[in-house]
Amino acid sequence: MKLVEEEIVKNGTVLSDGVLKVDAFLNHQIDPKLMEQIGKEFAERFKNDKITKIITIESSGIAPAVFAGLYLNVPVVFARKSKSLTMKDELLISEVYSFTKQTTSTIAISKKYITNDDRVLLIDDFLANGQAAKGLIDLCQQAGSEVVGVGIVIEKSFQDGRKLLEDHHFRVESLARIASLENGTVTFVKEEECAS
Amino acid sequence: MKLVEEEIVKNGTVLSDGVLKVDAFLNHQIDPKLMEQIGKEFAERFKNDKITKIITIESSGIAPAVFAGLYLNVPVVFARKSKSLTMKDELLISEVYSFTKQTTSTIAISKKYITNDDRVLLIDDFLANGQAAKGLIDLCQQAGSEVVGVGIVIEKSFQDGRKLLEDHHFRVESLARIASLENGTVTFVKEEECAS
Numbered sequence: 001m002k003l004v005e006e007e008i009v010k011n012g013t014v015l016s017d018g019v020l021k022v023d024a025f026l027n028h029q030i031d032p033k034l035m036e037q038i039g040k041e042f043a044e045r046f047k048n049d050k051i052t053k054i055i056t057i058e059s060s061g062i063a064p065a066v067f068a069g070l071y072l073n074v075p076v077v078f079a080r081k082s083k084s085l086t087m088k089d090e091l092l093i094s095e096v097y098s099f100t101k102q103t104t105s106t107i108a109i110s111k112k113y114i115t116n117d118d119r120v121l122l123i124d125d126f127l128a129n130g131q132a133a134k135g136l137i138d139l140c141q142q143a144g145s146e147v148v149g150v151g152i153v154i155e156k157s158f159q160d161g162r163k164l165l166e167d168h169h170f171r172v173e174s175l176a177r178i179a180s181l182e183n184g185t186v187t188f189v190k191e192e193e194c195a196s
Numbered sequence: 197m198k199l200v201e202e203e204i205v206k207n208g209t210v211l212s213d214g215v216l217k218v219d220a221f222l223n224h225q226i227d228p229k230l231m232e233q234i235g236k237e238f239a240e241r242f243k244n245d246k247i248t249k250i251i252t253i254e255s256s257g258i259a260p261a262v263f264a265g266l267y268l269n270v271p272v273v274f275a276r277k278s279k280s281l282t283m284k285d286e287l288l289i290s291e292v293y294s295f296t297k298q299t300t301s302t303i304a305i306s307k308k309y310i311t312n313d314d315r316v317l318l319i320d321d322f323l324a325n326g327q328a329a330k331g332l333i334d335l336c337q338q339a340g341s342e343v344v345g346v347g348i349v350i351e352k353s354f355q356d357g358r359k360l361l362e363d364h365h366f367r368v369e370s371l372a373r374i375a376s377l378e379n380g381t382v383t384f385v386k387e388e389e390c391a392s
Binding site for chain 1: 258270306
């Protein structure tokens with residue numbers, strides 16, 4: 001999506017070969033008009049897939065997810081990251097490993113809000129190693145729901161997330177795909193390389 | 197706002213005299229169409245106040261805040277709750293005490309995204325004792341920005357939050373004001389009592 005790429009070039013900051021800071025418009029300060037366009041784009045890409053629910057993860061997934069939910073006309077549920085969980089019997093629980101922080105965190109969704117009838121679209125701000133997506137997929141599968149696809153705002157294509165998801169036959173739609181952050185420069189995956 | 201009151205009656209659950217569960221549409225599962233209407237309502241109430249920025253707090257404030265930001269045409273910044281903060285010199289930091297959990301948590305906003313030119317609208321899902329709002333106001337005041345008002349989706353009017361804010365001359369706009377949750381029943385503040 002041209003708009004997201006342009007925003008990254010204009011307002012993103014390359015902190016290192018692996019880290020792109022986008023707190024100007026996505027995960028700290030949020031540009032609502034951009035989120036609206038992002039939501040429309042996700043809705044367009046998944047409009048024929050009979051999505052019944054969007055699942056995301058707090059906090060940075062929420063803004064793109066609610067706009068996708070608005071245009072697909074479905075509820076959004078955000079998984080909570082939590083250390084101490086109460087009422088565990090009402091929750092679906094999974095774990096997410098962070099390669100960056102080298103820590104494992106627990107994520108949870110109430111059993112009430114995801115069922116075996118649901119056709120789920122996962123939305124998240126970033127796809128890097130795919131661990132958050134993997135945790136969300138685990139929650140959906142525990143509920144017996146079908147994960148129809150994964151919608152990502154920014155994919156770091158030089159990391160393993162897309163491969164991990166595609167190896168398990170999940171459809172991944174990323175609005176911006178970053179081939180490299182080397183030398184302080186953002187290089188996007190070229191269109192013709194996006195066929196997968 | 198009639199729509200929010202109706203949603204509370206229909207899909208809220210009174211857990212105790214002090215606790216209303218609204219995870220069906222606001223703070224776990226999110227109803228995007230309701231959030232859109234909530235955003236429009238906040239925008240309508242503050243349209244003449246030259247708001248330049250909306251500040252909220254993760255996670256449940258984000259959805260109503262981004263829609264308010266969309267219709268007021270201003271950026272949204274969400275304060276992060278954090279235990280371990282890095283890069284402290286780039287952050288404004290405050291503390292929020294939770295009467296429920298009896299814990300203090302740290303909240304932070306990057307100095308980059310709030311300035312002394314900003315006219316700020318604070319948005320949050322709940323107003324109870326006003327401690328979260330107080331923390332957000334502290335962050336804004338550290339930045340030298342002006343807090344023009346506080347927009348709340350659900351106010352527990354039997355707790356002290358509104359009084360605390362009004363005593364400090366902040367304008368509070370709550371879309372639903374709950375007078376009582378006693379006997380498992382939601383009673384709203386009557387219109388004529390809302391003059392304050």
